[in-house]
Amino acid sequence: MAKIKQNSPVLFFYNNSKKWLTKISKKESFHTHIGVIKHSDAIGKEYGSRLITNKDKYVYLLEPTMYDYVMKIQHGTQIVYPKDLGYIVARAGIGSGQKILEIGTGSGSLTSFVANIVKPRGHVYTFDVDENFMKIAEKNIKKAGVSKYVTQQNLDLKTAKTLPLEDMDVALIDLGDPWIVIPKVRQMLKGSGSIFAICPTMNQLEKLTMALVENEFTDIESTEHILRTIEAREGKTRHSFQGIGHTTYLCFARKAFFGRESRKFLEKSTTEKIKPKTTKKPVKKPTKKSSKKSS
CATH class of the missing domain: 3.10.330.20 (Vcp-like ATPase; Chain A, domain 2)
Incomplete structure (x- = not known):
């Protein structure tokens, strides 16, 4: 024991x-x-x-447990709570051995939780632009005992000219404007790879969904999760007056191939085939009539 x-x-x-x-x-x-x-x-x-x-x-x-570490984590930013973490992992099918891309490390709650699941063969690659938040996240990740399975990098993927990763299983995005990175995230995901974006407002969900459709993602789903605890006591069980209400909205999607490029090529080829050819008829030159002289 x-x-x-x-x-x-x-x-x-x-x-x-x-x-x-x-x-x-x-x-x-x-x-x-x-x-x-x-x-x-x-x-x-x-x-x-x-x-x-x-x-x-x-x-x-x-x-x-990892739940305890998440709930007691040092906050530099708003954390992702266990009620949302559990759904993210279940819906995206995150498991041991997977490669996870995270954009927006924040305080490292989501990073730590996911790293604990993908270990020992998997890895989380997390990116942020704020060095102060990154230091807080590094301490939290270390405290949770998963540093070995996390790589932190100070890089703005919105403006990055080269992409640092490829063939990722899942992308987790926690930005104020997640739609901006969707084209680059698509390039780093494997086929059918999943995206989960954390959005505080419904306006963000709208813009994000439009970007997902434009960039050929399917199975798009937006959800909100409310947790209400029950105080179970003999003879007086009731709902608790305390609980975790709205924390964030979640948006899930999967990378697909809509066939737009092949359809454009087909349409172009068909147009070229049925386009009427205009051939110019040769213009006949007028012939001179010969006149006979009378003798």
């Missing part, structure tokens, strides 16, 4: 609203409103055990 030791990640869990994610260090103590939690008291215990604080309150020692 897994035992907690020095540098082990632990989620100190008191209740759904009071929980702390940390790394165990023998000399450290955690001061909270429910009392002092000594890290040294956790060493040697099995995950799932509980500690009693000096105020006679207890906390459970839980092994952190």
Whole structure:
């Protein structure tokens, strides 16, 4: 059974609203409103055990999941929440061994979540233009333990003259104007490869959808996901007054081939075949009539 030791990640869990994610260090103590939690008291215990604080309150020692890392991530930008992350992974069919393109790293929540799924054979290639956000994302990705499966690059793909990747399985876009990069994303995706774009407003969805159709994407779907929790208690179960409402809109699509180029070629060829040829008839020169002289 897994035992907690020095540098082990632990989620100190008191209740759904009071929980702390940390790394165990023998000399450290955690001061909270429910009392002092000594890290040294956790060493040697099995995950799932509980500690009693000096105020006679207890906390459970839980092994952190990727959900915990995402929810406790350091925010530099708005993060993508688990209720949306799960749908992205399921709808796009993201799995181990895939190559993922991400444009707009942000705080690294989506990056970390996806990297944890595609490992150990897959990889996430993520691009951003803000160095400060990239540093925050790097710390979050490292804390989640997936740095080995992520490559970060400071590059603006909107203006890039050469494309850094090819044959990607999935592209994840988190930009204010995602429609601008769609032509380049198409070139980097494999056939039938998926796109997921995160859009805060419906106006963005409209422009994005037009760009997807123009660039030959199909299976286009826009969704919004609302999460409402239930407080299940004996004799008084009800909906929770708290929940996660609107966070973002999601737009999904797949790369296809509409046959536009071949159709244009066919139309051109057909036009050339049926185009009437105008041939000029040779103009006959007038002939001079010979006149006979009378003798």
